[in-house]
Amino acid sequence: MRLETLAIHAAHAPDPGTGALAPPIVLSTTFERDPDGSYPRGHHYARNGNPGRDSLEGAIAALESGAGAVALASGSAASAAVFSLLAPDDHVLVGEDCYYGTLKQLAGPFARIGIRHDRVNMTRLESVAELIQPRTRLLWVESPSNPLLAIADLAGLARLAHAHGAWLACDNTFATPVLQRPFALGADLVVHSTTKYIGGHSDVVGGVVVVGEPGDILERLKVHQSVLGAVPSGFDCWLLRRSLATLPLRVRQQSENALAIARAFAGHRQLAALYYPGLESHPGHALARAQMSAFGAMLSLRVKGGEAAAFAVAARTRLFTRATSLGGVESLIEHRASVEGPTSRTPRDLLRLSIGLEHAEDLIADLGQALDSVSP
Numbered sequence: 001m002r003l004e005t006l007a008i009h010a011a012h013a014p015d016p017g018t019g020a021l022a023p024p025i026v027l028s029t030t031f032e033r034d035p036d037g038s039y040p041r042g043h044h045y046a047r048n049g050n051p052g053r054d055s056l057e058g059a060i061a062a063l064e065s066g067a068g069a070v071a072l073a074s075g076s077a078a079s080a081a082v083f084s085l086l087a088p089d090d091h092v093l094v095g096e097d098c099y100y101g102t103l104k105q106l107a108g109p110f111a112r113i114g115i116r117h118d119r120v121n122m123t124r125l126e127s128v129a130e131l132i133q134p135r136t137r138l139l140w141v142e143s144p145s146n147p148l149l150a151i152a153d154l155a156g157l158a159r160l161a162h163a164h165g166a167w168l169a170c171d172n173t174f175a176t177p178v179l180q181r182p183f184a185l186g187a188d189l190v191v192h193s194t195t196k197y198i199g200g201h202s203d204v205v206g207g208v209v210v211v212g213e214p215g216d217i218l219e220r221l222k223v224h225q226s227v228l229g230a231v232p233s234g235f236d237c238w239l240l241r242r243s244l245a246t247l248p249l250r251v252r253q254q255s256e257n258a259l260a261i262a263r264a265f266a267g268h269r270q271l272a273a274l275y276y277p278g279l280e281s282h283p284g285h286a287l288a289r290a291q292m293s294a295f296g297a298m299l300s301l302r303v304k305g306g307e308a309a310a311f312a313v314a315a316r317t318r319l320f321t322r323a324t325s326l327g328g329v330e331s332l333i334e335h336r337a338s339v340e341g342p343t344s345r346t347p348r349d350l351l352r353l354s355i356g357l358e359h360a361e362d363l364i365a366d367l368g369q370a371l372d373s374v375s376p
Contacts (some may be wrong), residue, residue, distance in 0.1 A: 003063065003178060004248045011058030012241075025238045026051045038186070048226050052237035057208070059244055060198070063177040064190050066210035071237065072355065075173065076101050076195025077230040078207030080109075080190055082138070082169050084224050088114030090137040095122040095152070096144040100340040123284065125160060132164050142171045143180075144288070147300050147336045147352045149275040151284025154291055160188025161218045167217075173197070173327075178251040180292045185210045194240050196327030197297075204239040206232045215292055246309040250329065250357065254297035257363065258355040262299050264364045270313075270347065270371040273302040297355040298326060300336070307348040309374050312336055314351055316370035319358055328355035331363055 001009070014021055033045040041050045053071050061069040072078045079102050083370060086092070092106060096119040104350040106117040121127050122141050139161045144154040154170060161168040169189040170182040176197045182190050192198055194206035212220040218322075232240070262276035277288035278295030288295055303310040314322050320333035332354040355363065 006059070006062050007247050008245045010062035021293060023052065023055060023238065023241065026234045028234075035058065037320045045077050046234065047229050047231055050105055050234050051236060052234050052241060053232065055273045056232075056241045056244075057239045059241060060177075060192070060194075060208050061210055063247075064081045064172075064210045065177075065181065065183050065245070066190065066212055067214040068218045070225045071194070071212045071232050071240075072207045072209070072225060073230040073232050073236075074205050075191070075195055075207040076105065078191050078193065078209050078228075079140075079171070080105055081209050081221055081224050081228075082140075082191060083110050083115065084228075085167075085220060086110070086115050086137055089135055090115055091133045091135045092117040092138045092140060093120050093131055093136060094118070094140045095142055095150070096120060096345075097122075097150050098140070098142055099146045100344060100346075102140070102171070105353070121155065123150050124155060128157065128278060129343065131159055132160070132166070136164055136166050139166055139168045140171070141168065143291075144277055144284075144296055144298065146174065146298075147275075147346055147350065149174075149277055149282075149284075149296075149298060151277050151282075151288045153287060153289075154180075154182055154185040154187060156221065158188075159214055162186070163190075174296050174298050175292060176247065176251050178248050179255065179294050179296060181211045183210075185291060188212050189217070197251055197254075198243060198247060198327075199240055200243045200247065200327060200329060201239075202328035202330065203326065204236050204243075206236055206240055230271075251297065252294060253357055254355050255294040257357070257360040258297040258299055258353075259295060260351075260360040261355060261367065265301070265367065265371075269369060270304055270309075270374060271301055272304050275300040278285060299353050299355065301351045301353065302347055302349045302372075305349070307335070307337070310349050310351050312374045313370045316373050317366055319363060319366040320353065320370075325351075328354070329357045331356035331358055 029046045057069040141152050158168045167188040170187045171191045173193045190210040258277045276299040314333050320331045336352045337344040337348050
């Protein structure tokens with residue numbers, strides 16, 4: 001089945017008890033045993049499983065062409081679940097341009113239990129190869145990256161990881177299964193913050209880890225999910241499963257809007273740089289064209305005049321909301337470095353834009369007037 005069909009029909013059927021087309025929201029924390037002590041209906045306690053969570057995990061695994069999925073309470077819980085597969089003295093290579101929350105996990109709680117990491121330019125396979133160690137167990141990549149939209153060669157990284165006995169984990173949040181298929185390129189694990197495009201409406205927090213092959217990794221992640229307990233609620237799962245039906249339509253339209261905006265402002269006199277892999281001038285454009293079906297709905301701008309000018313542009317927009325996060329139907333604009341804090345390596349003049357479903361021409365006009373109102 002094509003992606004649009006899977007988004008609606010995967011792991012979904014009319015409710016067997018009532019015939020309801022919309023799945024019920026199962027909020028129960030516990031489930032009845034039969035007189036013999038068994039659980040023939042498949043559930044016994046909500047931390048271990050919920051009918052809505054089963055449906056969500058099955059649908060996302062199908063969309064990513066994975067063997068199984070583990071839904072968690074946030075994107076951060078999902079990345080932590082992957083790092084929990086490692087042992088003391090194991091080594092991780094992570095992109096130098098990477099979500100700051102992932103880096104905080106590796107530098108904080110996982111460093112304290114002996115897991116080591118190095119940051120590397122994931123767009124340069126030779127740089128990655130130079131930093132691989134005998135105890136390197138995981139390559140963690142974002143492509144496109146957050147917030148500079150760098151493009152990494154996923155197939156090349158997979159070959160490199162597997163040649164050294166390591167896994168490749170791809171944070172596919174920016175691309176979604178609509179635009180990029182990491183398992184087809186050799187990845188072992190795919191991670192999403194389902195808060196973003198999969199949820200798509202800025203009203204639910206969640207995360208998921210998808211595993212490419214059945215076996216030990218999937219079973220260990222299920223144990224992590226149950227024992228550590230960072231699981232989504234029944235209502236959260238229902239919201240996410242409902243949003244999957246429109247995921248392909250939303251992401252493709254948002255990507256089309258982003259490309260129009262990037263083309264409109266490439267070379268704008270108020271911008272020092274514009275990062276979007278759909279532009280032919282982007283250094284990763286050819287690779288993005290080869291491994292993605294479209295270029296995504298995220299773009300970043302560097303405003304001439306520095307941090308003050310960047311804040312001024314954000315303040316003058318009318319349709320873009322000044323808020324962190326991404327992937328919702330509404331367009332967002334944020335000064336990324338101030339969100340990340342004093343240790344951020346993000347340029348102080350950078351604004352990250354999440355493009356929504358408004359009309360592209362309205363967004364272009366709004367961003368244009370905001371840029372034109374600020375002198376470099």
